[in-house]
Amino acid sequence: MEKISVKVCLGTTCFVMGGSNLQELNDLIPKKYGDKVEVVGSPCLGLCSINWEYSKAPYVKIDEDVITEATVEKVLEAIEKKLGN
Amino acid sequence: MFIDVACAQRKKYNQNAYGDFFTSTRFPNMNRVVAVLSDGLGSGIKANILACMTSTMLLKFLESNSDIENSCEIIMNSLPVCKVRGISYSTFSAIDCFENGKAKIVEEGNPDFIWIRNGEVLKPEYQIIESKDFKNRKMKVYDIKLEKQDRIIFCSDGATQVAMGTKAFPLGLERNGLIKIILNKLRQSPEISSKDLSEYLVHQVELIAPNKELKDDTSIVSIYCRDPRESLIFTGPPYHQDKDNYYAKSFIEFKGKKAISGGTTANIISRELNIPVTTDVATATGKLPGLSNMEGVDLVTEGILTLTKTLEYLENGKPEQNAAKILMDFMLNSDCIHFMVGAQMNKAHYDPNLPIEIEIRKNVIRQIAKVLEEKYLKKVKVQFI
Numbered sequence: 001m002e003k004i005s006v007k008v009c010l011g012t013t014c015f016v017m018g019g020s021n022l023q024e025l026n027d028l029i030p031k032k033y034g035d036k037v038e039v040v041g042s043p044c045l046g047l048c049s050i051n052w053e054y055s056k057a058p059y060v061k062i063d064e065d066v067i068t069e070a071t072v073e074k075v076l077e078a079i080e081k082k083l084g085n
Numbered sequence: 086m087f088i089d090v091a092c093a094q095r096k097k098y099n100q101n102a103y104g105d106f107f108t109s110t111r112f113p114n115m116n117r118v119v120a121v122l123s124d125g126l127g128s129g130i131k132a133n134i135l136a137c138m139t140s141t142m143l144l145k146f147l148e149s150n151s152d153i154e155n156s157c158e159i160i161m162n163s164l165p166v167c168k169v170r171g172i173s174y175s176t177f178s179a180i181d182c183f184e185n186g187k188a189k190i191v192e193e194g195n196p197d198f199i200w201i202r203n204g205e206v207l208k209p210e211y212q213i214i215e216s217k218d219f220k221n222r223k224m225k226v227y228d229i230k231l232e233k234q235d236r237i238i239f240c241s242d243g244a245t246q247v248a249m250g251t252k253a254f255p256l257g258l259e260r261n262g263l264i265k266i267i268l269n270k271l272r273q274s275p276e277i278s279s280k281d282l283s284e285y286l287v288h289q290v291e292l293i294a295p296n297k298e299l300k301d302d303t304s305i306v307s308i309y310c311r312d313p314r315e316s317l318i319f320t321g322p323p324y325h326q327d328k329d330n331y332y333a334k335s336f337i338e339f340k341g342k343k344a345i346s347g348g349t350t351a352n353i354i355s356r357e358l359n360i361p362v363t364t365d366v367a368t369a370t371g372k373l374p375g376l377s378n379m380e381g382v383d384l385v386t387e388g389i390l391t392l393t394k395t396l397e398y399l400e401n402g403k404p405e406q407n408a409a410k411i412l413m414d415f416m417l418n419s420d421c422i423h424f425m426v427g428a429q430m431n432k433a434h435y436d437p438n439l440p441i442e443i444e445i446r447k448n449v450i451r452q453i454a455k456v457l458e459e460k461y462l463k464k465v466k467v468q469f470i
Contacts, residue, residue, distance in 0.1 A: 057433070
């Protein structure tokens with residue numbers, strides 16, 4: 001099975017809108033899922049400026065799916081779904 | 086040629102104010118640096134006031150190209166008179182130099198400056214000018230031509246007279262003793278920066294003092310003529326998107342050190358040059374996003390939050406260990422800093438829901454440029470793109 005990729009946006013907007021809390025995922029995900037899920041940061045996913053009027057930062061991408069107003073819980077929930085648990 | 090100037094000082098033991106005073110200014114447009122070290126009579130606050138007045142006045146006179154002889158008379162006449170000794174007194178060393186190597190040095194009462202070229206001490210000629218109003222006050226004036234890799238050291242007599250009266254140094258360390266230490270250090274680290282050299286020398290002097298207690302204020306000014314260390318910081322997306330490629334290329338082809346400050350900016354350069362960028366999530370610290378990596382680029386940080394914090398550190402000191410401190414060190418380890426500032430606005434930053442104040446990039450850069458020039462004597466160029 002292919003690894004699930006989790007991309008956390010660390011651009012300015014996402015960071016101040018709550019992205020700083022998502023750093024927790026760095027420790028949490030490897031502990032919980034081992035090799036099955038990979039977490040990486042992105043300097044900016046570029047999503048805030050596309051739809052800035054309705055900005056739902058912070059953004060996280062799980063494979064190609066975008067999670068808006070991401071929280072640790074939301075991200076973990078989405079991973080569970082992907083894994084079919 | 087770049088002129089690297091730095092001073093390191095120690096107070097006389099048990100004093101709470103420095104009795105020596107150092108000040109300097111760089112004029113980037115004229116490729117000129119002026120620096121003055123003054124040693125006030127006595128020690129503590131009184132000496133501090135005398136030295137501070139002397140060096141600030143002298144710096145202003147030199148800056149305005151006033152006649153040096155006349156300027157010194159004015160200074161000596163304006164200093165307050167010491168109640169104990171009945172004289173007004175402070176000694177000084179001043180240098181006015183240009184990046185083409187032309188330099189003028191004026192000394193009054195301080196130990197003779199030390200000029201080192203290729204590991205040898207040079208003995209320049211000088212002219213003596215006597216004061217009209219004050220007996221026994223003589224100035225030495227040197228007109229010299231500096232070359233690349235030359236070093237000039239000025240010091241207050243606290244350095245040359247340290248440990249005087251001890252068995253090892255009956256007459257103190259003396260100028261020759263100091264020269265030995267300098268030459269030794271330069272053999273070990275020929276490229277040492279002025280800041281590190283003056284700090285090293287003052288520390289050595291302190292070690293020589295019995296019980297490490299200095300009997301006099303000690304200052305060492307070091308000047309080093311060398312090639313400038315250049316760096317380029319790219320921040321913000323260019324206003325004209327169709328020029329992204331052009332700016333990305335000119336960025337990567339820059340010869341010195343390179344940094345990117347901004348997530349979107351990093352993505353643009355990554356896209357245009359086809360170099361992947363990865364973010365190291367682990368380097369984030371509570372308040373600031375972490376660093377990213379891109380091949381061929383020395384440093385990649387987030388943009389406006391990091392820059393705002395860097396400005397705060399540059400102004401007030403006390404940096405914490407985070408991306409802003411790394412960016413600050415990147416700037417301070419360069420002599421000439423170029424900024425390429427993209428003028429495109431990030432609409433998302435104007436969302437009123439953002440919980441903190443996000444400054445306008447141009448303003449932050451302008452303030453950083455100002456503090457780098459005025460406080461850290463750097464040469465700064467800002468280009469809006």
